[in-house]
Amino acid sequence: MNVAVVWFRHSLRVHDNPVLSWAYESEDIDGILPMYIFDEEIHERSTASMGEHRLRFRFDCVEDLHRNLKNQLDLDLHVFSGDCLDVFQSISEQLQPFEVTLLEEYSTNPQDRKQSELIERKLINSNQNWSAKSFASCQTILDVEAVVNASGYRPPKSMNDMVRLFNKEFGDFDHVVFKTNDSNPSAKGRKQNLLVNSEHRVSLDQIRPMLSAPGYFPGGENEAIARLEKKVISQRDYVRSFSKPKSVSTNTQGNPMEPSTTGLSPYISTGCLSIRRLWNACSEIQQSSDHTVPPVSIHGQILFREMFYLLSRSVENWDQEFGNSQCKEIEWGELDHGLLDSWDSGQTGFPLIDAMMRQLNTTGWMHHLGRHAVSCFLTRGQLWQNWTHGRDIFERKLIDSDWALNNGNWLWLAGVAPFSMPYYRIYNPCPDAKSSLNVETKDAEFIRHWVPELSEFPSKYIFEPHLAPLHIQESAGCLIGKDYPNPIIDRKESRKKNLESFKLSLQKLR
Ligand SMILES: Cc1cc2nc3c(=O)[nH]c(=O)nc-3n(C[C@H](O)[C@H](O)[C@H](O)COP(=O)(O)OP(=O)(O)OC[C@H]3O[C@@H](n4cnc5c(N)ncnc54)[C@H](O)[C@@H]3O)c2cc1C
Structure with a gap:
């Protein structure tokens, strides 16, 4: 019997899935074993690489995939927890009687590629009944x-x-x-639904209680x-x-x-x-x-x-600042944990930046121009911190975290890439109605929601509340410096200084 092991990694769907539809439609395949691996330990609702919202979202996706495979194609998704190679080795003996083809989604992510190479070397090459096939355009x-x-x-x-x-x-x-590439659900049950056991196999009911509650964007x-x-x-x-x-x-x-x-x-x-x-x-x-x-x-x-x-x-070293042809090596400032933590937790004293970061911390998502505002602020705009620090925080927290896109966009916004906007076009973190950040400033509803300390502030002062006279702060019930932070940096001075530093760095590179 010929068995296809369908390894779901970044294409958690039944519709238009080139891997699944090949397994389902191929005349050469008799049985299918669909699988997903959680390859990191879950600690306090998150993992080393995934913050709580990102992990919860991914879990929802896997759970929905489980349901859809069963309902539409009568297949059981096997969910495992542990190192990928260990997982495959733990099931290989049960698959000994079969010709096994491991079907993989093509990925540009070096970590995925490394994992696949290891599996190729340690599993596929040393088990004659195993082979692997990779699928483009997933x-x-x-x-x-x-x-x-x-x-x-x-x-x-x-x-x-x-x-x-x-x-x-x-x-x-x-x-x-x-x-x-859609699998025809009317032919449900056409392939044998293969079942295997492993000490690494987990049920979704075991994982769910370890996670936070579903967020604004339910996965699946x-x-x-x-x-x-x-x-x-x-x-x-x-x-x-x-x-x-x-x-x-x-x-x-x-x-x-x-x-x-x-x-x-x-x-x-x-x-x-x-x-x-x-x-x-x-x-x-x-x-x-x-x-x-x-x-x-x-x-x-x-x-x-x-x-x-x-x-x-x-591009070699796509996610690095050195040895990356798409990244100018700007001399960023020393890592300042105080500044980075204020940015990360939405406590900079700049309400737009804080509202955006608090939205990220609560939902795992932020609008593209919000991402522009906070990434510019962290790097060439105000805080002069290396773009890779912001990239890492986004990677853990975003529910849409994507290695190729996150790095590309940080390179873009930090002003270091050939495709970047000019480095001297810096966003004002205290925007008015004309800002290209397209902020709703009349009612400032977004700021009031995400920075509730400022909910009673008049719109006139809400983007720069430390400039409000004391009596206005008092009547709004929010004293700046006490109930909401003073700005952690002088935005105009830092802008001027950073522009000079960027220019100087570029000159040194020539
Ligand atoms: C610093 C920074 C980091 C980012 N990190 C990520 C990330 O990790 N993952 C991610 O998906 N997007 C990332 N983006 C791109 C963009 O912000 C989001 O894709 C977009 O905001 C998602 O919202 P949407 O689905 O409503 O987009 P829409 O405007 O509705 O666009 C539709 C789809 O197009 C793609 N897309 C849109 N904008 C971009 C873009 N600039 N680059 C590449 N693809 C795009 C996305 O898949 C998006 O879902 C980042 C942007 C910045 C500035």
């Missing part, structure tokens, strides 16, 4: 490996480069509807499909007129939790939603009338995503 539209190895490939630097690349690959790409494929329907498919005008730079960073009026953009990133980064599904939904809407185009359209956002995946594979 996380992306492009076949990343094929593109970066094609002759004439140059790392893309801009949206124009990406448009050219997509044109070359797909022709008139803006209207293209990509073929998806069903939630992903529902959000796609609610925010994209049923919002044709919204899709046609989508313009990212015009979207409001302080979320939806009346609901300070709900993104003004699609809010699909947590589902895309965990692979609960196929990127092709989102692309196709937009293509279908855009076919019939005028619409915005890249870089500002939803397709444009997907192109940025594809660009960072290409770069993450083709």
Whole structure:
């Protein structure tokens, strides 16, 4: 009997899953063993690499996958906890009578690649009945490996480069509807549902009590499909007129939790939603009338995503500040734990920065322009801290944490990459209504929600509350320096000093 071990890692879905559909449709495969591995110990609701919201979200995704596989294809997802190699070795004896093919999603993440290489060396090469097969285009539209190895490939630097690349690959790409890889649920039970035991096997009921409560964004494929329907498919005008730079960073009026953009990133980064599904939904809407185009359209956002995946594979040391061709080696300041902790916990005395960071700490998500504001503030704007410190904090906390995208965007915002905005364009962390951060300033509802100390402050002073006269602070019930921090830095002085330091660093590099 031929068995396919389907290893779910970053594509936690049944729909448009190239790995699963191959196993399900292949004539050569008789039985399927779907599996997911929690490869880190859970301590106090989090793991070494995942903060509590990120972990909870991922758990929801795995639980939903478990349900969907059972209901749609009559397959049992095996959930394990422990080192990946140990897990595979613990089941290999039971699979001895079979020809086993380990099916893997292609990944650009070096940690995944290292794990896969180890498994190849220690398991596949030493067990004659095992072989492995990797599948491209699970996380992306492009076949990343094929593109970066094609002759004439140059790392893309801009949206124009990406448009050219997509044109070359797909022709008139803006209207293209990509073929998806769906397993036919009507043929339920067509493959044998393989069951194995292992000391590493865990039930989801064992893990759930260790986690925090579900957050604003519940994880899972069903939630992903529902959000796609609610925010994209049923919002044709919204899709046609989508313009990212015009979207409001302080979320939806009346609901300070709900993104003004699609809010699909947590589902895309965990692979609960196929990127092709989102692309196709937009293509279908855009076919019939005028619409915005890249870089500002939803397709444009997907192109940025594809660009960072290409770069993450083709640029050596993508996540490093040294030896990375996409990172200028700026002489950042010494790590200042006090400054970093204030930023991280939303206690900088700058209400917009604090509101954004508190939103991240409570929900695991933040609007793109909010991310612009806080990353600029931490690096070249005010605090002059190395971008990698902020990157690490985002990586643990974001429920949409994605190695390729997080590094790419931090490089972008720190002003160190060839594709960065000019380093001297610094956001004012105390914005007015005209700021390109697109902050709702009239009622300042977002600030009042996330920084409740300031909830009674007049809007006029709420973005720079230490400038409010004492009687206003008293009548708002919030004394600055006592009930809410004074600014941890002089924003104008630090801006001026940092601009000079950045310029000097660049001169030294020449
Ligand atoms: C410092 C910083 C760190 C970031 N880290 C991450 C991260 O770890 N994971 C992540 O998914 N996004 C990251 N982003 C990109 C972006 O902020 C989020 O993808 C976006 O805010 C998600 O919201 P949305 O789904 O409503 O986006 P929409 O505007 O609705 O866009 C649709 C999809 O396009 C993709 N996308 C949008 N913007 C970008 C972008 N700038 N780069 C790459 N892909 C994009 C996402 O998959 C997103 O879900 C980061 C941005 C910054 C500035």
